[in-house]
Amino acid sequence: MNRNLYFNILRYDPEQPDIEPYMQSYLLKETERMTLFIALNRLREEQDASLKFDFCCRAGICGACAMVINGRPGLACHTQTKDLPAIINLLPLPFFKLIGDLSVDTGIWFREMNRQVESWIHTKEVFDPQASEQRMDNSTAEQIYELERCIECGCCLAACGTARMREDFLGAAGLNRIGRFLLDPRDQRNEQDFFQLIGSDRGIFGCMGLLACEDVCPKHLPLQDQLGFIRRKMGLRALHNLFKR
Amino acid sequence: MQEVITTDMLCIGAGLAGERVAIETAKAGFNTICLSLVPARRSHSAAAQGGMQAALGNCAMGEGDNPDVHFADTVKGSDWGCDQEVARLFCETAPIAIRQLAHWGVPWNRVEPGEDGYFQGGKKYSKTEKSENAGLITARNFGGTAKWRTCYTSDGTGHTMLFTMDNKATQAGIDIHDRCEAVALLHDGTRCFGAVARCMRTGRLRIYYAKAVLIASGGFGRIYRESTNAVICTGGGQAICLDTGIVQLGNMEAIQFHPTGVVPGNILVTEGCRGDGGVLLDVDKKRFMHIYEPAKAELASRDVVSRRMTEHIRAGKGVPSPYGEHLWLDIGHLGAKHINTRLREVEEICTNFLGVDPITQLIPVRPTQHYSMGGVRTDKHGKAYGLKGLFAAGEAACWDMHGFNRLGGNSLAETVVAGMIVGQSCVRFLKGESACFDTGIANEQCRNVQQRIHTLVAGNGREKAFSLRNEMQDVMMEGVGIFRNELGLSNAYTRLEELHARAASLKLASNGCGANAELSLALQLRGLIRLALCVTKGALERTESRGSHAREDYPERNDRDWLVRTLSRWDVDNDHPCLDYEPASRVWEIPPGDRGYGGGTVISTDSTNKKEASE
Ligand SMILES: Cc1cc2nc3c(=O)[nH]c(=O)nc-3n(C[C@H](O)[C@H](O)[C@H](O)COP(=O)(O)OP(=O)(O)OC[C@H]3O[C@@H](n4cnc5c(N)ncnc54)[C@H](O)[C@@H]3O)c2cc1C
Numbered sequence: 001m002n003r004n005l006y007f008n009i010l011r012y013d014p015e016q017p018d019i020e021p022y023m024q025s026y027l028l029k030e031t032e033r034m035t036l037f038i039a040l041n042r043l044r045e046e047q048d049a050s051l052k053f054d055f056c057c058r059a060g061i062c063g064a065c066a067m068v069i070n071g072r073p074g075l076a077c078h079t080q081t082k083d084l085p086a087i088i089n090l091l092p093l094p095f096f097k098l099i100g101d102l103s104v105d106t107g108i109w110f111r112e113m114n115r116q117v118e119s120w121i122h123t124k125e126v127f128d129p130q131a132s133e134q135r136m137d138n139s140t141a142e143q144i145y146e147l148e149r150c151i152e153c154g155c156c157l158a159a160c161g162t163a164r165m166r167e168d169f170l171g172a173a174g175l176n177r178i179g180r181f182l183l184d185p186r187d188q189r190n191e192q193d194f195f196q197l198i199g200s201d202r203g204i205f206g207c208m209g210l211l212a213c214e215d216v217c218p219k220h221l222p223l224q225d226q227l228g229f230i231r232r233k234m235g236l237r238a239l240h241n242l243f244k245r
Numbered sequence: 246m247q248e249v250i251t252t253d254m255l256c257i258g259a260g261l262a263g264e265r266v267a268i269e270t271a272k273a274g275f276n277t278i279c280l281s282l283v284p285a286r287r288s289h290s291a292a293a294q295g296g297m298q299a300a301l302g303n304c305a306m307g308e309g310d311n312p313d314v315h316f317a318d319t320v321k322g323s324d325w326g327c328d329q330e331v332a333r334l335f336c337e338t339a340p341i342a343i344r345q346l347a348h349w350g351v352p353w354n355r356v357e358p359g360e361d362g363y364f365q366g367g368k369k370y371s372k373t374e375k376s377e378n379a380g381l382i383t384a385r386n387f388g389g390t391a392k393w394r395t396c397y398t399s400d401g402t403g404h405t406m407l408f409t410m411d412n413k414a415t416q417a418g419i420d421i422h423d424r425c426e427a428v429a430l431l432h433d434g435t436r437c438f439g440a441v442a443r444c445m446r447t448g449r450l451r452i453y454y455a456k457a458v459l460i461a462s463g464g465f466g467r468i469y470r471e472s473t474n475a476v477i478c479t480g481g482g483q484a485i486c487l488d489t490g491i492v493q494l495g496n497m498e499a500i501q502f503h504p505t506g507v508v509p510g511n512i513l514v515t516e517g518c519r520g521d522g523g524v525l526l527d528v529d530k531k532r533f534m535h536i537y538e539p540a541k542a543e544l545a546s547r548d549v550v551s552r553r554m555t556e557h558i559r560a561g562k563g564v565p566s567p568y569g570e571h572l573w574l575d576i577g578h579l580g581a582k583h584i585n586t587r588l589r590e591v592e593e594i595c596t597n598f599l600g601v602d603p604i605t606q607l608i609p610v611r612p613t614q615h616y617s618m619g620g621v622r623t624d625k626h627g628k629a630y631g632l633k634g635l636f637a638a639g640e641a642a643c644w645d646m647h648g649f650n651r652l653g654g655n656s657l658a659e660t661v662v663a664g665m666i667v668g669q670s671c672v673r674f675l676k677g678e679s680a681c682f683d684t685g686i687a688n689e690q691c692r693n694v695q696q697r698i699h700t701l702v703a704g705n706g707r708e709k710a711f712s713l714r715n716e717m718q719d720v721m722m723e724g725v726g727i728f729r730n731e732l733g734l735s736n737a738y739t740r741l742e743e744l745h746a747r748a749a750s751l752k753l754a755s756n757g758c759g760a761n762a763e764l765s766l767a768l769q770l771r772g773l774i775r776l777a778l779c780v781t782k783g784a785l786e787r788t789e790s791r792g793s794h795a796r797e798d799y800p801e802r803n804d805r806d807w808l809v810r811t812l813s814r815w816d817v818d819n820d821h822p823c824l825d826y827e828p829a830s831r832v833w834e835i836p837p838g839d840r841g842y843g844g845g846t847v848i849s850t851d852s853t854n855k856k857e858a859s860e
């Protein structure tokens with residue numbers, strides 16, 4: 001406690017392209033139960049009002065504050081400084097477009113991903129306001145929720161080797177999203193429909209299975225199982241398609 | 246030159262309320278754009294854990310529930326401050342809204358037939374779910390409700406609702422302009438026709454012309470230092486309405502404190518903790534709520550539990566800590582399985598932020614600012630008072646089915662129910678409207694904002710935005726908290742007036758370029774302080790206690806003089822708000838009576854002499 005913390009933070013503002021990216025250092029006294037949310041806000045309020053970074057819920061729920069913390073993607077709001085060494089290096093997430101300093105544009109990427117994988121229930125049934133709800137097993141509901149907990153923070157993409165090489169890679173978050181709809185009895189898409197979306201190198205066949213994604217997912221989503229499950233399903237579907245031809 | 250964008254419907258806000266309205270207008274074929282400070286799915290709606298109320302009556306403890314019971318709970322919860330016509334409409338529509346969400350993909354928890362144990366007040370009971378109800382949407386217990394009515398998806402209800410809503414919005418082709426902040430409304434004194442917004446990627450201004458504008462910008466909890474709200478809950482929507490000098494805000498003094506914000510950090514652990522059987526303990530690790538509230542104990546309404554906790558701390562029973570006194574929340578007896586599934590977010594919050602394992606340890610909690618019942622006053626169709634073409638919905642609005650205290654689970658329900666109803670009313674309006682955009686007014690508004698920014702960057706102001714905001718938050722915590730009195734409120738009001746004056750000479754420490762947060766705050770600050778002044782003045786004038794508004798010097802609920810809704814307006818160039826009043830409800834399906842919890846005396850509508858009545 002009462003350590004001196006040294007923050008090295010990447011600085012760059014795309015609105016001022018003449019100034020090259022550089023690392024800037026700040027010194028801050030650690031206080032009890034300090035999180036990076038507290039620390040960064042103090043830096044901005046007391047030392048450098050131009051610092052750019054994102055927080056929203058500050059409670060590990062919204063996914064806004066992902067950044068690379070001492071080399072590892074994670075949520076800044078639930079990272080306590082006591083778990084870090086005195087020298088703290090902060091970089092913006094790679095892969096996403098930089099807005100400035102530690103702030104990146106995850107929103108645009110995820111909206112596009114959602115559009116591409118058609119992240120909504122596909123059904124021909126029309127909602128009847130007079131009728132009672134369609135029944136569902138509670139265990140099915142809980143399984144869907146398990147996959148729906150993704151907060152679109154982008155950590156998995158930032159840690160992913162394939163994503164570094166292919167800009168159009170859907171990443172663990174995108175494939176997990178497909179898994180969520182595959183599981184949902186309300187979605188009437190069949191395997192072939194899903195295959196159209198992800199049966200390629202930008203989808204499931206681009207994944208090298210090294211599982212950095214699961215390691216860094218702050219929501220502990222079962223990404224490994226999901227990727228395996230989808231790969232098996234889609235692999236079978238690919239074979240199936242081969243023989244049909 | 247700034248960018249100009251034209252659309253039919255402009256929703257300021259892309260949380261549950263904004264997107265639900267947007268879906269309605271987009272489905273009717275109107276071009277629809279939502280603005281949001283953050284990607285839509287990061288809106289504060291995502292943070293709601295506990296659940297959404299809808300009287301389905303599917304689960305064993307919800308048997309016999311129906312919209313009438315929901316209505317009675319809501320009216321009592323509001324301490325008779327709500328608009329009963331709206332509350333009725335709301336309760337009737339909630340079951341439809343929730344089933345629609347099920348159809349759209351929300352994985353609501355379902356009824357599992359058979360016998361099951363549950364906890365209440367630390368004791369274990371048992372219930373049997375009927376096999377004919379298997380697979381229907383189930384519900385959990387929440388404060389202030391006669392039946393188990395709060396439907397949920399584990400403790401990620403807001404998250405699943407918002408993700409489903411955003412999926413639906415994507416499918417409907419709605420444009421979401423995120424990182425974009427509305428900073429002024431466009432209007433000609435009678436008609437609203439768009440907004441000026443600032444792009445938070447580049448810092449550049451944009452003009453949005455729209456035939457109809459919706460304010461769905463959420464709450465303004467950040468006028469308080471200790472709040473469960475996201476850091477973006479800064480009341481931008483309410484503030485730009487106030488700036489028109491015409492639009493009125495309703496019941497701004499009605500601020501809800503939630504019993505279980507964690508210490509420190511003020512992150513919320515859901516009411517579901519108590520609903521599922523968690524108990525509050527004091528410094529001696531003893532339960533106390535049942536002493537104050539024999540009937541409802543931990544499950545009285547939020548305003549009541551928050552006050553009782555504060556009283557208990559004042560009685561010397563608080564737990565000392567470096568962050569001030571607090572109490573304990575105990576959920577350990579619910580067991581690891583329950584906590585790791587249905588209260589998993591709670592588990593994560595405790596371990597990540599407090600280093601506390603809620604299965605074996607107690608959670609430090611105290612009441613924390615949580616919800617703004619007040620907001621842009623609308624009629625039952627969601628039309629804002631004062632300007633044609635302006636609507637409001639969700640937490641930003643005072644549609645007013647919450648009155649002076651919102652019940653847990655009624656806000657998520659409000660966002661989607663109001664979204665349906667107000668959305669329909671926007672559609673009706675759009676069908677009858679042709680566009681009439683006054684470019685002169687728009688350009689002038691835009692120049693005004695540009696000038697404000699220029700003065701902030703290059704002017705000769707002295708005050709710092711961050712420190713003024715911090716001072717304002719402290720003033721609100723000290724003077725306008727859970728318990729209020731004349732002295733505290735009038736001191737707070739004077740100090741806020743000073744801050745308002747000082748906020749006229751801000752100066753940025755940074756260059757204000759691009760996605761600059763200091764500039765955002767500097768632009769918001771005047772509005773924030775004005776909202777704080779509305780809250781404080783409303784509270785100072787209201788010499789009674791009703792729902793969350795508790796005056797120590799006027800402890801009784803005074804129906805004779807105060808069965809009214811406060812309306813605040815801010816005349817252009819004034820330095821203070823003007824208050825007005827209207828009847829709390831036009832219809833009295835349930836006449837004012839006793840809530841059945843919370844104690845306190847009532848000065849009834851027909852009493853003539855105040856003194857006599859309060860004795
Ligand atoms: C921690 C927590 C837990 C909760 N749990 C529950 C619960 O269990 N049950 C329940 O019923 N209620 C709960 N609530 C309350 C409920 O979540 C909110 O009241 C509700 O979600 C508000 O929804 P909304 O759509 O009105 O606003 P929000 O979801 O807050 O959305 C506001 C939108 O407006 C945008 N915005 C704001 N200002 C501007 C501007 N100037 N320009 C452009 N865009 C702007 C934001 O970016 C955002 O998109 C909880 C609240 C909190 C704080």
Ligand code: SF4
Binds near residue numbers: 162
């Ligand atoms: S397992 Fe696949 S998705 Fe995950 S990090 Fe590796 S390549 Fe990326």
Ligand code: SF4
Binds near residue numbers: 149152172216
């Ligand atoms: S899968 Fe996990 S790491 Fe990836 S975006 Fe979702 S929550 Fe973040």
Ligand code: FES
Binds near residue numbers: 054055058064065077
């Ligand atoms: S700020 Fe929401 S997850 Fe960190």
